Amino acid sequence: MKQFFKFVLATIVGVVISGIIIGVIGAGLIIGLIASAGSDKTVDVNPNSILYMSLKNQITERSPNNPLAGLDFLGLNEDKSIGLNDILADIKKAKTDDNIKGIYLDESYMTAGQATTEEIRNALIDFKKSGKFIIAYAEVYTQGFYYLASVADKVYINPKGIFEFHGFSSQTTFLKGALDKLGIEAQIIKVGTFKSAVEPLFLTKMSDANKLQVTSYLGSLYDHFLTGISKSRGVNKDSLFSYADNMRIQFPEDAYKLKLVDGLKYKDEILDDLKKRTGTDLKDDLKSVDLRDYAKNKSDDSDDKADDSSSKNRIAIVYASGDINGGDGDDNSIGSETISKALRKARLDDKVKAVVLRVNSPGGSSLASDVIWREVKLIHEKKPIIVSMGDYAASGGYYISCAADSIIAQPNTITGSIGIFAVLPNMQKLFNDKLGVTFDGVKTGKYADLGDISRPLSPEERLILQNSVNHGYDEFTKAVAEGRGKTQAYINSIGQGRVWTGEQALKIGLVDRLGNINDAIASAAKKAKIKTYSIVNYPEQKSFFNKVGSGLSAEVQTRMVKNELGENYRVYQQIKGITQMMRTPQARLPYDLVIK
Structure with missing residues (x-):
């Protein structure tokens, strides 16, 4: 022993x-x-190089602060995302870089949103003014990537590849049938005829109002898509519509015959073409620099300097990206505490002469949105603040934008959706009939257990919640009316939860002009009456060590789920989002918009 x-x-x-x-x-x-x-920190760019752009990984608003990105270690090997900020800066820098002779676009499955794609596309159009070339090649052209690639000098496809050109569609997943089988009733309290976020919980198909609005904005997005390609490729827009409507392009040779691509080539032929364009011997390796590596070489231009504490004149860019919730957020979510703190810091810093609020959000908690709106309003009273809208700036995303001096959106930004809703589940049948669980208790007042999910709402309780949502909508429309210089009645007429594209929003006065984030920065500088300035970015990104101590494991877990579910990850997100919708009144986009 x-x-x-x-x-x-x-x-x-x-x-x-x-x-x-x-x-x-x-x-x-x-x-x-x-x-x-x-x-x-820097990479050597050899003479006669090309800038290699592959956009198959996630494009965030700004590049993550992760020194291990791309390394096969601790499950981080797939964190190769790059920020839109770095992509735009790289293209601008390559335009005047004598060592860069052109850009090679090589991607099949780009997943960026339409407004993000628009910003990159416009940057490429500007790049071409230098006289340098852009070559695009893919084995599979999705509609999104083709829209981007259509600005290239030459567009090539693999002879056996796939060319998608069939129009846009939008689909919503309805959960009512599943909830009925589980014995769960979604008790809906909302304001807005078009506020359709809750429809999947109590309907089995789209309402007439929802179908009307989706038809409207989807048509606007599609028209802009066709117009852009028509201009770039010199093909009549009506012809493009006919090609898609009649499925005229089924094989790569069809795209070639209809002048949507310039040739059918294999990868080795593309590489030889690039070598000839850069004066490289066919026996030698092509000199190139990857977009992510090129981003490490910071530009010396004053507009590109970030976090320059020595400058007396600064423009602060506050990034607000993701769902809006209370508390702290991260690079992919908006926490009211984090964003309001960043806005407050910019407001109180005398060196910050103007603020650009970059919004890419479908909305979220109405309370959290109001907290952020308050800080935007306070900045507006002291110094210029310009909103730059990304893929989405809808519902709560519009709420936090409306108090700014001016709003700049892309034509294909999704915005509006001015409305409020709340969801309270009644799980009585699930507990009683499915699980055999019952509840009993005592209370000191009639409404002491208001919100109890083990029973249905009484008519009086429903009225209380409806009054609360009505009040939230009244405050929402009042804030928009004040910020936009409109009557509340007018805002109500274009509100009601209706979704608009940036192009449509411009016509009805919800945005001031169409443009990108650089336009917003230029506008902020003009309003602040400054010609030289540096850029400071807020909120401050967490260091790698802070992530290790807090949310790194969650990031790895999320990435694993994404890899496992693939395209079905959006369905998982939608179901997971229901729990958030059931906590507080929401000001968010009617659904997770997916256009195919």
Whole structure:
């Protein structure tokens, strides 16, 4: 027995010592990886190089602060996302970089939103003014990538590839049937004829009002899509519509015959073409620099300087991206505490002469939206604040925008959706009939258990909640009317939860002009009456070590779920989002918009 305890004790000590050693080695590896990644701040760009642009990974509003991005370590090997800020800066920098002779677009499955694609497309159009070339190649052209690639000097496709050109469609997943089977009733309280976020919970198909609005804005998006391609490729817009409507393009040779691509080539032929264009011997390797590596070389232009604390004149860019909720957020979500703190910091900093609020959000908590709106309003009273809208700035995303001096959107930004809703589940049948669970208790007042999900709402309780939602909508429309210089009655007439494209929103006065984030920065500088300035970015991104201590494991878990579910991840997100919708009144887009 004594020998047994000695053996057990020795084993425990061995395990502890081994754990310490492994921990030290692991920490050393992490530090080494970070040091090696962080030390690689610049890359050498050889003469006669091309800028290689592959956009298959997620495009965020700004590049994540992750020195291990792209390394096959701790599950981080797939975090290769790049920010729109770096993409636009890279294209602008390459325009005047004598070592860059052209751009090679190489991507099949770009997943960027339409407004994000628009910003990159416009940057490429501007790049062409330099006289440098753009070559696009893909084995599979999705409609989104083709819209981007159509501005290239030459557009090529693999001879056996796929060319998608069939028009836009939008689909919503309805959950009422599943909820009925589970014995769950979604009790809906909302304001807005077009506020359709809750329809999947109590309908099995789109309402007439929802179908009307989707038909309207989808048609607007499609018209802009066709107009852009028509202008770039020199093909009549009506002909393009006919090609898609009649499924005229089924094979790569069809796209070639109809002048939507310039040739059918394999990858080796593209590489040879690029070598000839850059004066490279066909036997030598093509000189190129990847977009993500090129981003490490910071430009010396004053407009591109970030976080320059020495400058007396600054323009602050506050990034608000993702769903709006209370508390802290991150790079992919808007926390009212984080964003309001960033806005407050910009307001109180005398060196910050103007603010650009970059909004890319479908909305969320109406309360959290109001908290952020208050800070925007306070900045407006002290210094210029310009809103730049991304793919979405709808509902709560519009709420936080409406108090700005002016609003700039892309033609294909999704915005509006001015409305409020709340959802309270009644799970009585699930508990009683499905699970055999019952509840009993006491209360000190008639409404002490208001919000209890184990029973249905009484008529009086429903009225209380409806009054609350009505009040929220009244405050919403009042804020928009004040910010936009319109009557509340007019805002109500274009509100009601209706969704608009940026192009449509311009016509009805919800935005002031169409343009990109650089237009917003220029507008902010003009209003502040400054010609030279530096850019400071808020909120401050968390360091890698802070992520390790807080949300890194969650990021890895999310990435694993995305990889496993693929395109079905959006359905998972929609179902998961129901729990959030059931917490507080929501000002958010009617649904997760997916256009195919």
